[in-house]
Amino acid sequence: MRLRELAERIGAILQGNGDIEMRSVSSIATATRADVVFVEDVRFLEQALDCSAGAVIAREGDLRPHAGRVSKAVLVQENPRLAFARAAEALRMAEFAPGFIHPTAVIEENVKIAADARIEAYAVIGKNCCVGERSHVGPGCILGGEVMLGEDCDLVARVTIYAGATLGNRVIVHAGAVLGSDGFGFVRDPESGRYVKFPQIGRLRIEDDVEIGANATIDRGALGETVIGRGAKLDNMVHIGHNAQLGENVVIAAQSGVSGSAVLERDVLVGGQVGIADHVRIEEGAILGAQSGIPTKKVIRGKGVVFWGTPARPIAEYLKELAVLSRLARKKRE
Numbered sequence: 001m002r003l004r005e006l007a008e009r010i011g012a013i014l015q016g017n018g019d020i021e022m023r024s025v026s027s028i029a030t031a032t033r034a035d036v037v038f039v040e041d042v043r044f045l046e047q048a049l050d051c052s053a054g055a056v057i058a059r060e061g062d063l064r065p066h067a068g069r070v071s072k073a074v075l076v077q078e079n080p081r082l083a084f085a086r087a088a089e090a091l092r093m094a095e096f097a098p099g100f101i102h103p104t105a106v107i108e109e110n111v112k113i114a115a116d117a118r119i120e121a122y123a124v125i126g127k128n129c130c131v132g133e134r135s136h137v138g139p140g141c142i143l144g145g146e147v148m149l150g151e152d153c154d155l156v157a158r159v160t161i162y163a164g165a166t167l168g169n170r171v172i173v174h175a176g177a178v179l180g181s182d183g184f185g186f187v188r189d190p191e192s193g194r195y196v197k198f199p200q201i202g203r204l205r206i207e208d209d210v211e212i213g214a215n216a217t218i219d220r221g222a223l224g225e226t227v228i229g230r231g232a233k234l235d236n237m238v239h240i241g242h243n244a245q246l247g248e249n250v251v252i253a254a255q256s257g258v259s260g261s262a263v264l265e266r267d268v269l270v271g272g273q274v275g276i277a278d279h280v281r282i283e284e285g286a287i288l289g290a291q292s293g294i295p296t297k298k299v300i301r302g303k304g305v306v307f308w309g310t311p312a313r314p315i316a317e318y319l320k321e322l323a324v325l326s327r328l329a330r331k332k333r334e
Contacts, residue, residue: 001094003055006036007075010086012057016073020054023095025088028053036075036091038084057083093152096136105137108145126163144180150208162220168208174236176215180204183219183226183242183260198222200242207231213238213254222260229266241278253290267303275310288312 202221
């Protein structure tokens with residue numbers, strides 16, 4: 001991508017040659033002529049300006065003392081880290097050559113694939129699917145019937161999407177993820193003692209700008225819909241149960257599980273290895289610390305409040321309890 005176009009994509013002011021071609025982002029230490037680097041701490045600005053990178057993202061105020069002495073292209077942005085992240089995304093998507101369907105891909109009946117989408121080797125696209133503009137279906141991915149994939153999506157590799165799921169625009173799904181599988185729902189027959197599968201005929205809807213980590217699993221609704229809200233970020237090996245509702249910008253770290261019919265409102269943050277039981281509601285902006293446990297039907301409320309422990313409670317309360325237990329244990333030893 002030409003530097004001029006990249007500057008427009010990330011909302012930066014270009015100073016220098018806009019015709020040079022950028023291929024990737026990099027650290028200052030390993031940068032090449034085709035790389036972009038960024039400087040958030042002014043102490044590293046001179047090092048960045050002297051490195052091999054083709055362009056540097058930096059703040060205007062940090063660059064001012066170097067005016068007239070900068071020999072490389074600069075992208076001026078007041079939030080260099082955010083601009084760098086956006087540059088990485090733009091360059092990553094630019095690497096996919098558009099309008100390509102690998103000869104080993106299996107395309108079933110009545111499939112709509114945008115002219116500039118890319119379908120890699122051994123991908124399977126089921127009946128009545130739709131693949132949006134500039135989207136990438138990586139090697140070995142499987143899309144069941146009637147899957148709707150929006151624009152600028154990236155299914156990295158070996159992603160399985162069950163029939164009827166809908167993905168919005170700019171959704172990234174990493175290798176091995178399974179989306180729209182049956183929920184874990186059974187009814188026990190008291191006479192035989194056996195479990196009979198409850199119908200799992202609902203849908204999965206994933207909104208725009210969601211990223212889903214490797215080997216994550218998301219169940220479709222039993223009778224209704226499982227929803228992953230706009231901007232949500234799920235780490236590797238996260239599980240979302242049937243009928244769960246995740247609001248906008250929910251972030252969940254690795255190995256956490258959300259049970260069926262749980263609701264996580266917008267801006268909730270969930271640490272690693274957290275267990276959330278069924279019909280729980282986590283209200284807007286609450287923070288669940290690592291390895292917390294939330295029992296069935298519990299409501300967690302407190303925007304910006306950190307909850308910890310099992311059952312989870314505000315961290316200040318939890319730490320007081322630990323202090324009391326510690327004093328009691330010390331007295332007993334004495």
